[in-house]
Amino acid sequence: MKLSREEVLHIARLARLGLTDAEIDRLREQLSDILENFEVLQQVDTTNVPPTTQSIPLQNVTRGDEVADSLPQSQVLANAPRKDGEYFRVRAVLE
Amino acid sequence: MITHQLTIREAHRLLKAKQLSSVELTKACLERIQKVEPKVHALVTVTDELALSQAEKADQLIAQGDVHPLTGIPVVIKDNMCTKGVRTTCSSKMLENFVPPYDATVVEKLNNCGAVIIGKSNMDEFAMGSSTEHSAFFTTQNPWDLSRVPGGSSGGSAVAVAADEAIHALGSDTGGSIRQPAGFCSVTGLKPTYGRVSRYGLVAFASSLDQIGPLTKDVTDCAIVLNAIAGYDNKDSTSVPYPVPDYTQCLTTDLSGLTIGVPKEYFVEGMQAEVEKALRAAINKLKQLGAGVEWEVSLPHTRYALAAYYIIAPSEASANLARYDGVKYGFSYQDVDSMWEAMEKTRQFGFGDEVKRRIMLGTYALSAGYYDAYYLKAQKVRTLIRREFDQAFEKYDALVTPTSPTVPFKIGEKMDDPLQMYLSDVCTLPINIAGLPAISIPAGFGDGLPIGMQLIGKPFAEETILKIAYAYEQATEWHKRRPEI
Numbered sequence: 287m288k289l290s291r292e293e294v295l296h297i298a299r300l301a302r303l304g305l306t307d308a309e310i311d312r313l314r315e316q317l318s319d320i321l322e323n324f325e326v327l328q329q330v331d332t333t334n335v336p337p338t339t340q341s342i343p344l345q346n347v348t349r350g351d352e353v354a355d356s357l358p359q360s361q362v363l364a365n366a367p368r369k370d371g372e373y374f375r376v377r378a379v380l381e
Numbered sequence: 382m383i384t385h386q387l388t389i390r391e392a393h394r395l396l397k398a399k400q401l402s403s404v405e406l407t408k409a410c411l412e413r414i415q416k417v418e419p420k421v422h423a424l425v426t427v428t429d430e431l432a433l434s435q436a437e438k439a440d441q442l443i444a445q446g447d448v449h450p451l452t453g454i455p456v457v458i459k460d461n462m463c464t465k466g467v468r469t470t471c472s473s474k475m476l477e478n479f480v481p482p483y484d485a486t487v488v489e490k491l492n493n494c495g496a497v498i499i500g501k502s503n504m505d506e507f508a509m510g511s512s513t514e515h516s517a518f519f520t521t522q523n524p525w526d527l528s529r530v531p532g533g534s535s536g537g538s539a540v541a542v543a544a545d546e547a548i549h550a551l552g553s554d555t556g557g558s559i560r561q562p563a564g565f566c567s568v569t570g571l572k573p574t575y576g577r578v579s580r581y582g583l584v585a586f587a588s589s590l591d592q593i594g595p596l597t598k599d600v601t602d603c604a605i606v607l608n609a610i611a612g613y614d615n616k617d618s619t620s621v622p623y624p625v626p627d628y629t630q631c632l633t634t635d636l637s638g639l640t641i642g643v644p645k646e647y648f649v650e651g652m653q654a655e656v657e658k659a660l661r662a663a664i665n666k667l668k669q670l671g672a673g674v675e676w677e678v679s680l681p682h683t684r685y686a687l688a689a690y691y692i693i694a695p696s697e698a699s700a701n702l703a704r705y706d707g708v709k710y711g712f713s714y715q716d717v718d719s720m721w722e723a724m725e726k727t728r729q730f731g732f733g734d735e736v737k738r739r740i741m742l743g744t745y746a747l748s749a750g751y752y753d754a755y756y757l758k759a760q761k762v763r764t765l766i767r768r769e770f771d772q773a774f775e776k777y778d779a780l781v782t783p784t785s786p787t788v789p790f791k792i793g794e795k796m797d798d799p800l801q802m803y804l805s806d807v808c809t810l811p812i813n814i815a816g817l818p819a820i821s822i823p824a825g826f827g828d829g830l831p832i833g834m835q836l837i838g839k840p841f842a843e844e845t846i847l848k849i850a851y852a853y854e855q856a857t858e859w860h861k862r863r864p865e866i
Contacts, residue, residue: 294741301699301744302706302721303737304729313741316799320742323800324688327758330765337760338767340589340619341816342576342840347618361482367713376708377720 288318384409385545386863389602392548393450396443403439403453406548407432407497410455414500414546417866421522423531423540424500425460425470432499439495450605452495457541457550460501461508462593463582464488467498471584472516473506475705475712475731485582486617487551487593487610494609499547502537506733507702508558508586510534511805514796515735522792523565524864525830529789532562532805538596539566544866549606550596555587556690557785557809559594560821564784564833567823567862569603569850570596572809574841575816576621578607579614587697588619590690590813599860600822600851604628607843623841631844632851637671639849641836642678642777647808652786655827660783663824663834663853667781670852678773678780682766686811689766691803692746692759693814698736699743705731738799767815774839779846782808784821784833808835818843822850823859 294313298305305313359372368375384406387395395401411429418424432455439453458464461471463481465488470476484492491498505515513521513536521536523529524544531540535552539562542550552559554572563570571594578593585591595606608629613622643664648657668674707713707727714726732740746755773780785805795802812819817837824834834853838846854860 297741297744297748300748301740302703302724302728303732303740304722304725305737306729309734309737313738316738317741317745320691320800321745324692324755327685327688327692327762328754330682330685330758330762332758332761332765335761335764337757338763339760340575341767341814342574342619342621344576344619344621349615357482364482365479365710367707367711367715374708377718377723379720 289314385413387548388598389450389454389548389605392454396453397448403436403443403497404433406453407436407455407499410499410547417544417546420527420866421524421540421544422519423502423521423537423544423546424457425472425503425518425537426468426501428467428498428500431467432497435497439497442495449494451491451609453497454549455497455499455547456491457500457502457538457547458488458498459504459535459538459550459552461504461553461584462488462551463584464498464501467501469501469584471507472504472518473731473733473736474517477712479710483582486579486614488582490610500541502535502541502550504537505534506736507584508534508553508555509698509735509739511557511561511802512795513537514792515733517733520792523789524866525567526789528791529830530565530792532565532785532789534558535596536562539563539568539570542566542568542596542598543864545863549598549602551593552596553583553591553593554813555590555694556813557806559596560809560819560833560835561785561806563596563821565789565831567831567859568596568598569600569820569822569860570594571603571607571820571843572812572818573607573611573843574818576619577818577841577843578610579617579620581614581616585701587694588701589697590694600847600854601629601632603820604632604847626844628844628847631848633848634852634855635671636667636849636852639778639845640673640675640776641667641849642675642773642780644678644680644683644773644780644782646680646683647782651804652783653788653827656783656786656788656832659825659827659832660834664781666853666856667849670856672849675777678777680769680773682762682769683811685762686766686814687803687807689759689762690810690814691742692755693763695739695743696746696756697743699740699747702736702740763814766811770815770817779849780837782835782837784808784835788827788830788832812837816840818846820846820850822854825859
């Protein structure tokens with residue numbers, strides 16, 4: 287089953303990803319193909335199988351709450367596309 | 382002696398004996414880069430000034446008698462590892478001008494050894510791809526046949542080593558991105574156990590799968606580099622606090638007492654005859670070296686690994702890449718007023734096709750209504766795949782498979798068919814799903830094109846696969862062949 291244009295646009299919006307019409311058409315085809323291929327997973331019996339999120343036996347890794355140096359503000363801001371003094375400059379969130 | 386062709390071990394011996402200086406070695410590599418780079422396009426940035434100043438410092442260290450095996454040795458770093466003051470692009474327009482304010486832990490560790498960073502290597506954008514064709518800048522060519530891909534995503538690192546532009550390189554591996562290009566370029570590439578090497582400063586793709594590792598000219602060099610980069614790092618909470626052995630100590634040539642399994646699911650469908658032939662010969666060689674070989678091992682869930690991987694990796698990627706919003710760093714679309722529009726346009730023009738495809742795929746798999754059927758299901762299948770490996774490792778010390786089902790394919794051949802491209806990783810990605818260590822070493826040629834053998838080990842048993850790889854390498858000549866370019 288091919289994804290609809292609306293479905294592709296819905297996913298793109300969730301991902302905050304702008305797409306051209308040509309990209310939307312191409313993604314409808316390609317994502318549908320790929321997802322169809324993934325149907326193979328439904329053949330696997332996973333009753334009572336817990337999910338694995340990562341492969342190592344570590345849990346709740348914590349560290350001491352110790353003060354340490356962080357990067358100087360000038361370096362943190364050095365790559366900012368828009369800045370204003372000591373701030374990142376962003377567009378209005380509330381319109 | 383051709384200086385740029387030296388291995389780490391050979392160069393170290395000459396540096397220590399003062400028969401060669403690091404500046405001479407570095408200049409030899411820089412000259413080699415000038416000569417072959419127009420043909421192979423392996424490097425996004427050549428850091429010649431940095432390299433020469435590091436080489437001078439290394440020569441001072443050597444003069445003082447302070448010599449680590451990597452002191453003064455030129456290395457190429459995949460362009461997804463942060464290098465302080467040197468732009469780190471991930472071969473993406475999104476990070477084309479990004480200059481990190483800090484070093485990745487692996488880079489810091491190499492620098493502490495007195496290493497010489499000679500360049501940053503080309504890759505598939507954000508490490509998503511199997512051919513390096515998904516670089517936003519240019520395609521890297523395979524030095525064995527310039528019309529073919531070098532593999533990916535660490536294609537630039539593999540080519541830099543295969544074409545002798547550097548003595549060794551670092552790559553990263555999420556589903557085969559070190560091993561598959563190592564196989565395609567006839568070099569040695571190791572993906573360590575998940576948690577063995579710190580990921581701090583590695584630009585995140587799929588955080589539960591990513592791992593950094595060496596690409597080298599032989600197995601000894603691989604062990605030397607792993608010694609330098611392995612170990613716990615308090616900046617990476619997934620790095621594991623196990624002691625780091627001296628990996629060069631396990632390199633012996635007698636394999637008696639070891640049992641190696643051959644999982645039959647890795648020898649099916651779409652595999653090229655010459656790859657299968659080379660692998661069977663290589664496995665017989667392991668037997669001659671004293672290893673017990675069991676040919677009929679079965680890992681039936683292998684056939685589900687590709688689907689599980691291409692749900693899990695894009696899902697994690699879609700979350701990780703949410704950070705590219707055009708506000709903090711990276712490309713930023715300016716010509717609109719609305720915050721949302723600016724973000725959407727930034728991501729539209731900053732990301733390439735494959736990255737967009739994976740963000741879409743991952744977002745879909747994580748979205749309401751599909752999470753259980755895709756993401757959760759894939760995570761459960763992940764459990765079964767890992768269990769199957771654990772069971773196999775109760776009987777076998779290591780598993781052996783081809784690194785990839787084919788020899789390097791033609792540039793452009795798979796660019797219009799993402800699924801065919803994904804299949805190129807079918808032998809390597811199950812290992813990331815299970816978090817295991819695996820190494821690819823040269824195991825022959827088919828029509829002059831490289832074929833790799835993959836050895837898979839138990840968690841944190843890098844020593845076992847290095848030992849088997851070393852024994853095979855010492856008994857064969859494949860790793861000594863060089864491409865004519």
